[in-house]
Structures are given as C-alpha cells and as structure tokens.
Amino acid sequence: xxxxxxxxxxxxxxxxxxxxxxxxxxxxxxxxxxxxxxxxxxxxxxxxxxxxxxxxxxxxxxxxxxxxxxxxxxxxxxxxxxxxxxxxxxxxxxxxxxxxxxxxxxxxxxxxxxxxxxxxxxxxxxxxxxxxxxxxxxxxxxxxxxxxxxxxxxxxxxxxxxxxxxxxxxxxxxxxxxxxxxxxxxxxxxxxxxxxxxxxxxxxxxxxxxxxxxxxxxxxxxxxxxxxxxxxxxxxxxxxxxxxxxxxxxxxxxxxxxxxxxxxxxxxxxxxxxxxxxxxxxxxxxxxxxxxxxxxxxxxxxxxxxxxxxxxxxxxxxxxxxxxxxxxxxxxxxxxxxxxxxxxxxxxxxxxxxxxxxxxxxxxxxxxxxxxxxxxxxxxxxxxxxxxxxxxx
Amino acid sequence: xxxxxxxxxxxxxxxxxxxxxxxxxxxxxxxxxxxxxxxxxxxxxxxxxxxxxxxxxxxxxxxxxxxxxxxxxxxxxxxxxxxxxxxxxxxxxxxxxxxxxxxxxxxxxxxxxxxxxxxxxxxxxxxxxxxxxxxxxxxxxxxxxxxxxxxxxxxxxxxxxxxxxxxxxxxxxxxxxxxxxxxxxxxxxxxxxxxxxxxxxxxxxxxxxxxxxxxxxxxxxxxxxxxxxxxxxxxxxxxxxxxxxxxxxxxxxxxxxxxxxxxxxxxxxxxxxxxxxxxxxxxxxxxxxxxxxxxxxxxxxxxxxxxxxxxxxxxxxxxxxxxxxxxxxxxxxxxxxxxxxxxxxxxxxxxxxxxxxxxxx
Ligand code: FES
Numbered sequence: 103x104x105x106x107x108x109x110x111x112x113x114x115x116x117x118x119x120x121x122x123x124x125x126x127x128x129x130x131x132x133x134x135x136x137x138x139x140x141x142x143x144x145x146x147x148x149x150x151x152x153x154x155x156x157x158x159x160x161x162x163x164x165x166x167x168x169x170x171x172x173x174x175x176x177x178x179x180x181x182x183x184x185x186x187x188x189x190x191x192x193x194x195x196x197x198x199x200x201x202x203x204x205x206x207x208x209x210x211x212x213x214x215x216x217x218x219x220x221x222x223x224x225x226x227x228x229x230x231x232x233x234x235x236x237x238x239x240x241x242x243x244x245x246x247x248x249x250x251x252x253x254x255x256x257x258x259x260x261x262x263x264x265x266x267x268x269x270x271x272x273x274x275x276x277x278x279x280x281x282x283x284x285x286x287x288x289x290x291x292x293x294x295x296x297x298x299x300x301x302x303x304x305x306x307x308x309x310x311x312x313x314x315x316x317x318x319x320x321x322x323x324x325x326x327x328x329x330x331x332x333x334x335x336x337x338x339x340x341x342x343x344x345x346x347x348x349x350x351x352x353x354x355x356x357x358x359x360x361x362x363x364x365x366x367x368x369x370x371x372x373x374x375x376x377x378x379x380x381x382x383x384x385x386x387x388x389x390x391x392x393x394x395x396x397x398x399x400x401x402x403x404x405x406x407x408x409x410x411x412x413x414x415x416x417x418x419x420x421x422x423x424x425x426x427x428x429x430x431x432x433x434x435x436x437x438x439x440x441x442x443x444x445x446x447x448x449x450x451x452x453x454x455x456x457x458x459x460x461x462x463x464x465x466x467x468x469x470x471x472x473x474x475x476x477x478x479x480x481x482x483x484x485x486x487x488x489x490x491x492x493x494x495x
Numbered sequence: 496x497x498x499x500x501x502x503x504x505x506x507x508x509x510x511x512x513x514x515x516x517x518x519x520x521x522x523x524x525x526x527x528x529x530x531x532x533x534x535x536x537x538x539x540x541x542x543x544x545x546x547x548x549x550x551x552x553x554x555x556x557x558x559x560x561x562x563x564x565x566x567x568x569x570x571x572x573x574x575x576x577x578x579x580x581x582x583x584x585x586x587x588x589x590x591x592x593x594x595x596x597x598x599x600x601x602x603x604x605x606x607x608x609x610x611x612x613x614x615x616x617x618x619x620x621x622x623x624x625x626x627x628x629x630x631x632x633x634x635x636x637x638x639x640x641x642x643x644x645x646x647x648x649x650x651x652x653x654x655x656x657x658x659x660x661x662x663x664x665x666x667x668x669x670x671x672x673x674x675x676x677x678x679x680x681x682x683x684x685x686x687x688x689x690x691x692x693x694x695x696x697x698x699x700x701x702x703x704x705x706x707x708x709x710x711x712x713x714x715x716x717x718x719x720x721x722x723x724x725x726x727x728x729x730x731x732x733x734x735x736x737x738x739x740x741x742x743x744x745x746x747x748x749x750x751x752x753x754x755x756x757x758x759x760x761x762x763x764x765x766x767x768x769x770x771x772x773x774x775x776x777x778x779x780x781x782x783x784x785x786x787x788x789x790x791x792x793x794x795x796x797x798x799x800x801x802x803x804x805x806x807x808x809x810x811x812x813x814x815x816x817x818x819x820x821x822x823x824x825x826x827x828x829x830x831x832x833x834x835x836x837x838x839x840x841x842x843x844x845x846x847x848x849x850x851x852x853x854x855x856x
Pocket of ligand 1: 805806807808809810811812813814815816817842843844845
C-alpha cells in the first residue's frame with residue numbers, strides 16, 4: 103500500500119523504536135493511585151448512570167423523562183463497554199489486584215463474551231494489526247478497504263451492510279468472536295464440534311443479555327413493559343452506533359495503511375511500533391469525548407501501549423507526535439467528523455472495482471519531510487512525594 | 496426450556512452474571528465504606544503507639560466478621576499506591592473485647608507494615624479476611640506453659656495470656672520475651688497489670704541489643720532457659736518470633752510439645768537459588784510468552800515483567816493466585832518439592848519455574 107510517511111532505513115526504525123520504548127517506560131513508572139482513582143470514578147459513573155437510567159425509564163410517564171432515562175442508560179452502556187470494559191480487559195488495571203478491574207474476572211454489558219473478545223481482539227487484532235488475512239477486524243470479513251482485497255460484486259452492497267452492522271454492532275462483535283477462534287484453530291483440529299463449542303459461549307452471553315434487557319427489567323414494569331423494552335432497545339442502538347463509529351475510525355480512515363503477511367515476517371519490536379502507527383488513526387476532541395470513546399480516540403497510543411491505563415494516552419500523545427514528526431512519520435489524526443467521513447468515503451470507494459475506487463480515493467500526499475524538533479518535554483506530571491516513596495515489592 | 500437452555504441448566508451462574516453482589520457492595524459502600532456483603536471491612540477507631548516502631552490498631556469490623564480464637568491471625572488488605580496488598584497479622588486483643596486489635600511492628604523493607612505505621616489513621620478502613628491459625632490453646636489446658644516470644648511475635652501471645660486470665664487459669668506460666676531493648680517492649684503496661692492481678696504469670700524480658708540493669712540480656716540459649724524455666728521438662732511450649740529464634744528453640748526443646756508460629760515477609764521463605772539462563776512461560780489466556788529465570792516465585796517474576804495476576808497473601812495461604820498449569824514442572828517453595836509435568840492447579844506465589852511452563856493465565 104502507498105504510504106505518506108517517510109521510508110526509514112533499519113537504523114532509523116530502531117532508533118524510533120527506542121524512543122517509543124523509553125516514552126513507555128517513563129509513563130508506566132508513574133502509574134499508580136491516580137489511575138486507580140480514575141477507573142474507580144468511571145466504575146461509579148457507570149453504576150449510577152445505569153441505576154438512574156433504568157429508574158427513569160421505569161417510572162417515566164411522559165416522554166422527557168423517558169428520553170433522559172434512555173440516554174443515561176446508553177451512556178452507562180457506552181462507559182461500561184469503552185472506558186471500563188475495553189481497558190480493563192486489556193489488563194490495564196490488573197496491577198491493582200482488585201477483582202472488579204481484573205482482566206481475568208471482568209465481564210461486560212454486551213453480547214460478546216469477554217474471553218472470546220480477549221482472544222480475537224487482544225491477541226489477534228493487536229498483534230496482527232491491519233495485516234490482511236490475519237487481522238480479522240480488518241473489514242470484519244465483508245468490508246473491502248484496499249486494492250489488496252479482490253473486488254467482488256457483493257462488495258457493491260457494503261455501504262448497506264455496514265449501516266446494518268453499525269446498528270447491530272454488538273451482535274457483529276459477538277458473532278465475530280467465536281468465528282475468529284474457529285478460523286484460527288489449525289485446520290486439522292477444526293471440527294464441527296469446536297465451532298459449536300465456541301458458539302455456545304456466545305449463545306450463553308446472548309441469553310443473559312436478552313434476559314436482562316428484554317425480560318427481567320420489562321417484567322418489573324408490569325403492564326408498562328413495552329416502554330421498558332423500547333428504552334432498552336434504543337439504548338442498545340445508541341451504544342451500537344457510537345461504538346461502531348469510534349471503532350471504525352480507528353483503522354479504516356483514508357490514510358490508515360494495511361499490510362501483508364509477508365511484510366511482517368521477522369518483524370522487530372520497533373517495526374511493530376511503526377506498523378501500529380501507520381495502521382491506526384486518532385480523533386481530536388476534549389476530555390469528555392476521550393473518555394466516552396474509552397480513549398480509542400487515541401488509537402495510535404492504544405495500539406503502541408495496549409496495557410497502559412488509557413487516560414495516560416492524553417499525556418503520551420503530544421510526545422509521540424513529536425517523535426513521529428522527527429522521523430517524518432505521518433501521525434493520523436483529525437476531528438471525529440472528518441475521520442468518520444473519510445471512513446465512509448473509503449467504504450463507498452472500495453465497494454466499486456479498483457479503477458473507480460482509486461479515482462475516488464484520489465492521489466496521496468507526498469512523503470512528509472522530517473522536521474527538526476527540540477527535545478523539550480511537553481508535559482510534566484508530578485506525583486506527591488508520598489507516592490513516590492512507596493515502591494512495590 | 497428450549498429457548499433459554501443455559502439459563503435453564505445453570506441458573507446460579509446466570510444469577511451471578513447479573514452481579515447482585517457487586518451491586519449490593521457498590522451501594523452499601525457508597526453509604527458507608529465499612530459496609531459490604533462479601534468483604535469483612537473494619538474501621539480503625541483508634542491508633543495506639545506501643546513503641547517507637549510499633550502501633551496497635553483498634554478495629555471495628557462489619558457484620559461479616561466471624562470472630563476468632565486467641566492466638567489466630569487475620570489477613571489484612573490495604574491499598575498502597577493504588578494497589579491492593581495483603582499481609583497476615585496476629586490479633587492481639589481478646590475475643591471478648593468489644594473491638595479487635597492488631598499490633599504491627601515496622602519491618603525493615605516491609606511494604607505493608609511500614610505503610611500501616613505511617614499512613615493509617617483513625618477513621619480509615621482496612622479489609623480483613625477470616626481469622627485462622629493453629630497457634631491456639633488446647634481444649635485441656637496444660638498445667639505448665641512456657642511462652643517464648645521474639646520481637647513482634649508477642650502479639651498472639653498477648654491475646655492468649657488474656658484468654659488464660661478470663662479462663663481463670665490456675666497453672667503456671669512463664670513468658671520469656673526476647674526484645675532488642677527496654678524501649679522496644681510491646682505491651683509492657685499490659686503485662687505489668689496482668690502480673691499484678693494473677694498469681695500464675697511470671698514475665699522475663701531479655702534484651703538482645705541494649706542491656707539494662709536488673710534484666711537479662713542475650714539471645715535464647717540453654718543457660719537462659721535453665722535459669723528462668725525451672726520446670727522446663729513438664730511444660731508445653733509456644734514459640735513465636737523470627738526464624739533464627741525458632742530454629743534455636745526447636746533444637747533446644749526437642750522432645751517437648753511445641754507449637755510455633757513463624758511470620759515471614761513474602762519472599763523470605765524462598766531459599767535463594769541462582770540459575771543460568773531462562774525458561775519460557777506461555778500464558779495461554781493472554782497469548783503471551785515470557786522468559787523467567789526461575790529464581791523466585793512465578794508471581795514475582797511475572798510482576799516484574801508487568802503482568803499482574805491476582806494475588807492475596809503471597810505466601811501460599813489464601814489461594815487467590817491459584818492457576819492451572821497445563822504443562823511443565825515447578826518447585827513448591829513451601830516444601831521444596833518438585834511437581835509432576837502434567838496438568839494441575841498451582842499457587843504461583845509459592846511456585847518457582849523448573850522447566851518451560853504453560854499457565855492458564
Ligand atoms: S497469593 Fe495467597 S496463596 Fe498465593
């Protein structure tokens with residue numbers, strides 16, 4: 103694929119990797135109480151918004167409180183999935199030794215089973231980011247996003263299938279999970295039974311979610327049950343649309359690159375960093391927006407440091423950007439609207455055969471010239487002396 | 496129940512999926528940090544200074560506290576720099592007392608003992624576990640008892656002596672308390688009072704570092720035992736203190752009925768091994784392969800590499816850290832035994848990697 107970043111030689115790549123590594127070390131050394139407090143605050147917000155949301159839906163007799171309740175429930179589900187679930191399942195808070203925030207014990211409010219998700223996301227997607235045929239998240243098996251994927255007439259429908267996926271995103275995520283696990287089982291070991299076993303976990307989770315949202319809570323409302331069903335449906339829909347939008351902006355924007363399996367043989371850590379950078383794209387916004395995306399607004403930082411407590415990406419980003427500029431590497435970022443529009447441009451463009459697709463996508467910018475940057479720390483975080491004094495044994 | 500086969504077959508699991516306990520804990524915790532339906536939490540209602548490096552914490556536990564027997568210990572969990580850490584401490588109060596109390600001496604390099612002494616104040620919340628331990632009095636009280644205490648090893652003994660007092664014991668008790676200096680004596684006033692009130696107790700302080708006139712000094716030896724314990728042969732012995740003292744006591748008192756309790760800092764029970772090269776540990780749930788040296792416990796070596804499995808006591812007691820080992824062999828640090836190669840559950844805080852391993856983590 104064409105790249106708009108400067109081609110680096112071996113030494114440059116390794117030097118780049120070293121700088122990224124030391125950035126990581128520096129920030130990880132600061133992880134502590136501040137991060138624990140943050141995730142507890144998020145947990146609290148998730149619990150309160152859910153109770154308030156469900157309460158309002160339940161006791162609403164006019165549309166305003168019903169809408170408020172539905173929105174609160176959507177927010178709760180978004181927080182549960184993004185800033186809490188996604189990050190906890192990455193093991194970002196395992197060090198706290200708190201079962202509520204431990205990747206081994208956490209389960210989230212979505213039809214996707216957490217264990218399956220950890221396999222295809224933490225392992226497959228984060229290791230083989232944007233590698234065609236290996237990263238199953240790349241286009242989710244039906245979206246064509248690059249010339250490297252062969253065009254078939256069925257791709258003409260992808261704008262519609264994507265709209266459908268957006269509305270039912272959690273189901274896509276869930277069904278994706280067991281299939282990836284199946285596909286990644288060595289062919290010899292793939293039997294009907296394994297598929298069924300993998301599927302069973304998904305189905306179990308479906309049952310739970312359906313029971314909770316569409317039977318248990320509606321039943322509590324007695325004859326008012328249709329209202330509760332509607333509220334839950336809308337909340338799930340809003341959460342689905344939001345997560346779809348955020349997640350698709352992560353890797354499928356115009357300038358996000360894809361790779362082939364040949365390119366990654368014998369890849370070093372530094373090369374891996376570089377691939378994460380080129381394959382991901384960020385979203386600009388304010389702190390509230392960052393939190394609501396689970397800091398996937400900082401997709402690049404997240405892909406380089408998936409196990410770093412997500413809020414830290416905010417302080418990492420400007421420094422990483424400096425490093426990228428120094429090495430002439432394109433740092434893909436933009437407003438949500440701009441990035442999301444470019445995702446859709448790409449989805450539509452590649453639904454057509456190559457000659458049309460390339461025309462729509464247009465010419466790419468030239469290589470970026472490396473800029474000289476002063477090595478000044480762009481941020482400073484101070485810990486209280488007490489915290490510094492405590493070393494973990 | 497074709498529509499919901501899983502709910503039908505595993506109703507309990509589904510109920511727990513709905514997180515009733517988590518919800519209850521959350522809202523109870525919002526009301527009062529001491530409230531919970533799963534965790535025994537206690538409020539610190541008083542902090543007493545015993546010596547310059549020892550403090551007693553008086554605790555008011557919540558309704559989940561099940562009580563204890565004099566001489567038992569309890570896991571105490573605190574949060575340090577955002578991280579939960581657990582250590583065991585003996586209860587120094589009497590079971591009949593209105594409140595619980597633990598007495599903690601700062602250990603050199605001890606994370607939790609220092610934290611407790613430095614940072615915990617009145618009103619703070621500590622998380623406790625269930626009391627346990629065999630360092631308790633037998634049903635039929637022996638006629639003669641000898642207690643050997645070293646340093647902070649006095650805490651469970653203090654509780655036991657108080658217990659004897661309430662039981663109206665009428666035998667003979669000798670307490671030999673080895674302590675660095677006069678200033679380091681813990682519970683001095685409490686023992687003074689006890690000695691005034693009962694006839695069966697004699698207390699001897701032995702100073703190991705700073706001698707004082709009128710008191711014995713030195714370490715545990717045959718001479719000291721013979722000097723202060725005339726009827727040694729017929730005594731039941733309780734020993735609690737640092738490990739050199741324990742080893743000494745065990746060899747001096749061979750043949751006598753002994754109960755001993757040894758408190759170790761995590762990692763202290765590890766016989767230091769030096770190894771060449773590394774072994775691979777494959778973590779099957781997170782799909783990571785890491786190299787460890789196999790010199791210390793798996794838990795420590797994993798944490799060093801930024802992987803934090805769940806843990807609690809870190810000394811093989813609580814089983815929080817249990818995980819399935821699929822292949823490979825480990826050495827159990829608590830007894831030095833090497834395991835089989837096959838599948839089994841291991842406690843990673845007291846297991847050292849012997850060969851390449853596959854862990855369900
Ligand atoms: S942490 Fe308690 S047994 Fe391992």
